[in-house]
Amino acid sequence: MRAVERVGARPVLVTGADEVATADRLLVPGQGGFAVGAATLAGGVGDALREYIAAGRPYFGICLGMQLLFETSEEAPGAAGLGVFGGAVRRLRGEGGRKVPHMGWNALESAHPLLPSGAWMYFVHSYHCVPTDDSLVAATVDYGEPVCAAIARGNCVATQFHPEKSQRRGEALLRRFLEEVR
Template identity: 40%
Template sequence: MTAIVDYRAGNLTSVRLAFAAIGEAAAVTDDPAVISAADRVVFPGVGAAKSAMENLKRTGLIDSVRSAALSGRPFLGICLGMQILFEHSEEDGGVDTLGVFKGRVRRFPDRAGFKIPEIGWNQVHEKATGNDGQMKEFYFVHSYYAEIVPETVGVSEYAGVEFTAMVKRGRLWACQFHPEKSGRVGLALLKEWLAC
């Protein structure tokens, strides 16, 4: 069973519907027991890191989410759900986050010609190969980015900054972009994760 963590951080409908589109009936849940028992855990999120952390604390989900991420079971963080896996976010004056990945989340610099948030389809290239032939476009919506870390596997670039578009440690995957809203390319990635 695939569990989608509901911690009142944005809309989970698109994530659930994207899994449904590839034949996976995922359960949206805020029950720590269900998350602990799930074969696979999806940790989505849009909005702000600080209020998301407050929601996680209030709903008593911090430990179950961190444990699931570190369990070796397939885990997929999406957007804010990826950022919260890092150690710290600059958002709203700074907030410590789950620390599953070393590294920090920063705000894009103000640069002429670059609107914030970054909204739209941007290229992601594979960090290991630097192979432009492997470049794919995914849909991003974010004002903050995670710096590049050793586990970064996908890199994107905006406002003169190269940042982590995707990070992997075994079956723990997380992406800044929205695979659930990235058309066929996004669904292919979700299928790949379901098979990992």
């Protein structure tokens, strides 16, 4: 919430399906595991989020807020995500001796206008999204293997990295999303 305030917006905490339906923009942060996140989709919240995104309204997911857009996760077998996009969330393999969880700074490789290629962003995760449609991938990083760092489709943008922890570049991304994506 503080990162959104720092870029000049006034965030409102949304807790129910009715509030999702009336939001101007949604920024869905992520902290915690897939099973806990999937459980929050009950009570109509999941349906409201799917309808919101299907209507082309502005959605920005961060970390778990990105992972929940997919169908399933190896982290929580049997727990269902939103299924907005085909694909699954898989555990990082730690290729090339890389540590899991992936914690630290990595440079984005991107051709998406909101996500500047070469920008260093901060990551904290053990799982990553593997979309069935490669055109959904808006940015990647090299973590011993190409890892999906962001997705974008229409007004739905989501990042595996944490813009709120990525200093000026992350704040610039949040500001641009809030100002440009309508």
